[in-house]
Every structure is written in structure tokens, then in C-alpha cells.
Amino acid sequence: MKERFKAFAEKHDELWKFIKFSFAGVSSFIVQYIVDILFHFVVFKGLAGQTVDNEVFRFLGIDSQMDAAYAYFIAAAVGYAVSFVMNRKVTFDADSGLTSSVIMYIVMVVATVFIAAWMKGFFTDFALKHFAWAANDKGEITGLADGIIFILVTSIPFLWTYPLQRFVIHRKKKIEE
Numbered sequence: 099m100k101e102r103f104k105a106f107a108e109k110h111d112e113l114w115k116f117i118k119f120s121f122a123g124v125s126s127f128i129v130q131y132i133v134d135i136l137f138h139f140v141v142f143k144g145l146a147g148q149t150v151d152n153e154v155f156r157f158l159g160i161d162s163q164m165d166a167a168y169a170y171f172i173a174a175a176v177g178y179a180v181s182f183v184m185n186r187k188v189t190f191d192a193d194s195g196l197t198s199s200v201i202m203y204i205v206m207v208v209a210t211v212f213i214a215a216w217m218k219g220f221f222t223d224f225a226l227k228h229f230a231w232a233a234n235d236k237g238e239i240t241g242l243a244d245g246i247i248f249i250l251v252t253s254i255p256f257l258w259t260y261p262l263q264r265f266v267i268h269r270k271k272k273i274e275e
Contacts, residue, residue: 115189119260122142122184125251130177134248137169146238150219163222165192166239170218170251171211177252178207185263202267210255217254221247 107114129244182203186192192199226231232243239247246264 102132116260118170118189119248119263121184122181123256124187125184126181128175129180130173130252131248133176134169134173134234137172138165138244142168147236149210163239166218166244167220169214170215174207174211174214186268189198190264190268191270193271194269203263206262206267210259214251214255218247218251221250 142165145168148164150164150167182200186199222239222244225247226237226239229243232240234240
């Protein structure tokens, strides 16, 4: 069985990398979701109903509830850190320069986090305005609606994070022949 698995992995190297990347993504998603729930509904519970009001958020057009926005940023940082380590070490077995990989990864993550934060604010506001089931009696987002939005917001960036990590960030040095 072990030999068949090894043969499959060698024969389908790119597919195997994609499977490992997906596994790392699901693993970091679970960590990120737990952190998001903890911060959103426990740590920042007192901020529920208050909208974010700062220069960066206004510039990006993010109009979101403070508890959701702050929880997302913290959860995303933790989730992306887990993803970086898993993908560098396990998925792509990268041996390119760590410093350049970290810098490129941070640039990708910062852009992704801001895009996702904007999406979270957009989807949250949209759900609160258009779906009665998405709001509780205080006008705050429900856990179910927040969960659906979280899945959307964390899934969409997969479209650009795999190619960037596979071909730009976590490279293998070329073997000279």
C-alpha cells in the first residue's frame, strides 16, 4: 500500500502538491475559523453593533462592524501563519530564500486580508440589509450568517493564493545538471 501511494505521488506530482495545498488550506481554515469565532463572539463581543471608523478602513471602503473586522484580521494573521509553515515545509518543500519568501508572502497576505476584509464587510452589510434571518433582534449578524460569510471570504482568495505560492513564493531551487 505504501509503495502504491508513493508511486501515485511521484507519478502525479502536481496533483499531489495541489492535494497537500488543499489539506494545508483546510487545516489553516479550521484554525482561522476557531480564532475568528473566539475573538468575534467572546473577546470583541462588547464591540458588536459598532462600526469601524478609521482612515485605513474608510480608504478601502470597508464599512463593517468592529467585532467582525478586528476578529477577522487577527484570525487571518494566525491562519496565514499556519498556512505559510505548512506549505513551505510540507506542500512545496521549498528551499528558496526564506527572507524573500516571507516578504512576498506578507505582501500577498496583506493584499488578501484587505480584499477579504472588504468582502466580509460587504457580505455582512448585504446580508443584514437583504436577509431577515441574517440579523438577530438587535440588528447584529447571526452566527449562521457569519459562518456562511466566513466560508465565502476565506474560500475566494484560494483563486490567487495557490498560483502565487506554488510558482512565486515557495519555489524549489533549480537543480543543475
